[in-house]
Amino acid sequence: MxxxxxxRTCSRRGHxxxxxxxxxxxxxxxxxxxxxxxxxxxxxxxxxxxxxxxxGPAADAPLVPRGKVLRDLFILRFLAVERAIRGVFIVLAALAVWQFSNRQDAVRRFFDEKLALIRPVARHFHYDLDHSPVVGTIQQAFGYRHSTLLLVAGLLLVYALVEIVEGVGLWRAKRWAEYLTVVATAAFLPLEIYELTEKVSWLKIATLLVNILAVLYIALTKRLFGLRGGRTAFDEERHSASLLEVETSAGVPEPARNS
Structure with missing residues (x-):
């Protein structure tokens, strides 16, 4: 269909x-x-x-997104929401790491006390908590220095800020945000591929595919990095559309253009 x-857009926003x-x-x-x-x-x-x-003059008619441009804008805003939500969760993770760094000893005591209580239950079900990967990862975190945890929290905040800025820029269809999204997303692709070599999961595969498709889609459709004529072709395409808004709406066919 x-x-x-x-x-669809006019029904929501008006003509x-x-x-x-x-x-x-x-x-x-x-x-x-x-x-x-x-x-x-x-x-x-x-x-x-x-x-x-x-x-006013036909040449000054407003540039009204429609057709393919509206579809592209919808996809960009979908990516914008995804980036903003991810940024919020990363901020929460950074706050959690920061709070953990300030209460590391108290959290360790609490964890050890609860672990001692549930260890007999786990043994009853033939589960060795002392060799559990999850328990081992948590215990390893208790050995990190306070400065190291603060550094991790700071890096997470920077990463969250980049994601939120991407989201705002993509929602407003800013070209700098498209560049930022492509560069930032592509930079993490090697890490995502490396994680798949360590452990394969459907979530990791889906995330990798979505990020690869996002990079290719934005770079090609927005003609970034000189692709498909680069910024010159992109500006000519948009400028031509703005000059033909009234003519097209009036029923005068547009001259054929090479895609």
């Missing part, structure tokens, strides 16, 4: 209409109805009752 991104100074375009965008004057939406092409939202 094909999604009509234009009408966007424009009154061009050019007479031939104005007549094609305007219609008289029994309920009054109506103007064609620059996004979906449907007529909407009421006065236009703006006016």
């Amino acid at each position: 094909k999604i009509d991104w234009d009408r 966007i209409t424009y009154l061009p100074q050019e007479e031939h375009l104005r007549e094609k965008l305007r219609a008289d109805t029994a309920l009054g004057e109506a103007w064609r939406c620059l996004r979906c092409g449907d007529f909407a009752l009421g006065d236009p939202h703006g006016s």
